[in-house]
Amino acid sequence: MLRIGIDLGGSKIELVALEASGRVLLRRRRPTPQGDYQATLRAIGEMVAAAESDLGRKASVGIGIPGAESLGDGRIKNANSTCLIGQTLRLDLEALLQREVRLANDANCFALSEAVDGAGQGAEVVFGVILGTGVGGGVVVHRRVLAGANRIAGEWGHNPLPLPDEEGLPPAPCYCGRSGCVETWLSGPGLSSDHWRHGGQSLSAEEIANSAEASDAACAAALGRYERRLAKALAQVVNVLDPDVVVLGGGLSNIARLYDTVPRLWAAHVFSDTIRTRLLRNVHGDSSGVRGAAWLWNEE
Known part of the structure; x- marks a missing residue:
């Protein structure tokens, strides 16, 4: 079966065609028409x-x-991509393409890609995490996306950070209207804001991670706080979902020390004497989303 996956992003549309084995047969990109739904x-x-x-x-x-x-x-x-809001996208595409179209959140597509033939291949339950300009998540069980009764399965980014009192800072407002969401602490901008509040220096998440590796004390402290918060937040996922694998994606997934430090720290918050959940870096990188869209037609 030939599968086409499309990643409809704010700045680009990416298409990939996969054969049944997962081999990429074709890949195309073009800019996303800005603010124009019909052109999209x-x-x-x-x-x-x-x-x-x-x-x-x-x-x-x-x-x-x-x-x-x-x-x-x-x-x-x-x-x-605000021009999509309020539109019947799936129905409109089905009418245009004259076939059934499957649609999913991009974090779910990331999780599915990594579950089918990525870092979580062979695992029964995979929790995929996006740590970038925002924080997202997706759940895959037996190689199928778990959407949930309200289609919000995996949306851990808009839960409050566990044990916020120990942070010693007032919770930041989130765009969703709440305060103290995991996203406000664990996104790239969240890490940058935390470093600014403690040290008064404006750096990107990547700059903080690089400076921490170069033994900058303030950046190392900021990254340490980030790891502690990530461990607490993921421990809640492990306690509820008990996944075999947690796969990290997004820009912050490139911080190598997370994969050693976070599992050591989450042990204090996971309700088990033995923890077999593995924290892994993604295999397919920026291609995971578009590959996962293709795998929405997963017959196995």
Whole structure:
């Protein structure tokens, strides 16, 4: 079965065509039309048509988006590509492409990609984590996305950080309207803000990590606080979901020391005398989202 996956991002649309083994047959990218929903639909239609023409076969189509479908009316909500909000994207694409289209949140697509043929391959339960400009998560059970009754399975980024009193700081407001969400502590901007509050220096998350490796005391302390918070937040996931594997993605997943430090720290908060959950770096990197969109048509 030929599978096409599309990652519909705010700045680019990426398409990949996978054969049944997961081998990439074709990859294409083009800029996302800014603020123009109809042009976005046309761009996707043109990309699918060109890919199928080049490969000489019709394909299934799965799409990852930075948002979700409303259970109430099927319209897109919570999308940072604001022209998608309120639109019946899946139905419109099905009419355009003349076939069923499967749609999922981009964090779910990341988790699915890593569960099928990435870091979590062979695991029964995989929790995929995006640590970047925001914080997202997705759950995959037996190689299938767990969407949940409210289609919010994996949305740990908008839970409050556990044990906030020990942080000694007032919780930051989150764009969702709440305060103290995991995202406000563990996103890249969250790490930068924490470093600023403690040291008065404005650095990106990457700069903080690099300076910590170079023995900068203030940056090392900031990264230590980040690791402690990440361990507490993931321990709550382990206690509820008990996954075989937690896979990290996003820019902060490139911080190598997380994979040693965080499992040592989460032991204090996991309700078990033995912890077999593994914390792993992603295999497919920036390609995980688009590969996962293709794997939404996963027959096994």
